[in-house]
Amino acid sequence: MTHKVAVLVGSLRKGSFNRMIANTLVEVAPKTLEFDFIEIGDLPLYNPDLDEDDTRPAAWSRFRTDMAAHDAVLFVTPEYNRTLPASIKNALDVGSRPYGASIWDKKPSAIVTGSMGGVGGFGANHNLRQALVFLNAAPMQQPEAYIPAIHELFNDDGTIKKDDTKKFFASIMEQFGIWIDKLA
Numbered sequence: 784m785t786h787k788v789a790v791l792v793g794s795l796r797k798g799s800f801n802r803m804i805a806n807t808l809v810e811v812a813p814k815t816l817e818f819d820f821i822e823i824g825d826l827p828l829y830n831p832d833l834d835e836d837d838t839r840p841a842a843w844s845r846f847r848t849d850m851a852a853h854d855a856v857l858f859v860t861p862e863y864n865r866t867l868p869a870s871i872k873n874a875l876d877v878g879s880r881p882y883g884a885s886i887w888d889k890k891p892s893a894i895v896t897g898s899m900g901g902v903g904g905f906g907a908n909h910n911l912r913q914a915l916v917f918l919n920a921a922p923m924q925q926p927e928a929y930i931p932a933i934h935e936l937f938n939d940d941g942t943i944k945k946d947d948t949k950k951f952f953a954s955i956m957e958q959f960g961i962w963i964d965k966l967a
């Protein structure tokens with residue numbers, strides 16, 4: 784059975800290593816998973832006052848519609864100041880409303896965090912997990928994926944240097960495929 788997976792990348796910068804990680808995860812994933820990158824950099828900051836039919840930003844509606852059309856979500860994000868980048872937090876907030884129509888409810892999800900430091904975005908990973916649990920999404924527990932020293936993983940053309948890293952990424956995606964299948 785095939786599943787549609789939305790990929791959200793928390794870094795907005797052009798040369799993002801997390802986006803390279805996301806590209807590699809997609810490349811090594813089981814063929815039963817179909818991926819779409821859903822961009823979140825253009826989402827206005829969530830403001831409940833604007834969430835009415837005549838004032839709602841088009842980007843919020845577009846994001847909610849896109850996410851509702853996907854069976855699962857893969858988050859790949861850096862850690863900013865030991866927590867989530869605002870881009871991801873804002874996407875969570877936008878998707879969680881209007882009240883009762885959250886696009887996160889029962890959504891199988893996987894979290895991969897990457898940082899230049901040695902801790903691999905542990906803080907961001909678990910802050911995201913905390914929000915997803917509250918939102919009644921279904922974040923995969925194992926394998927955990929905290930990727931350290933991300934600036935050392937890739938060649939200049941964005942391909943990954945080590946086979947071992949690629950194998951680890953493939954194992955994450957294999958388990959994610961099984962997780963989605965179980966919850967489908």
Ligand SMILES: Cc1cc2nc3c(=O)[nH]c(=O)nc-3n(C[C@H](O)[C@H](O)[C@H](O)COP(=O)(O)O)c2cc1C
Nearest residue numbers: 794796799800801802861862863864865898899900
């Ligand atoms: C605002 C900001 C805050 C950061 N805070 C952290 C942090 O808390 N922990 C960490 O390991 N790296 C931190 N970094 C460094 C990131 O790991 C590094 O910039 C990484 O390359 C970002 O991912 P990207 O290449 O996908 O953009 C921070 C970077 C920025 C721009």
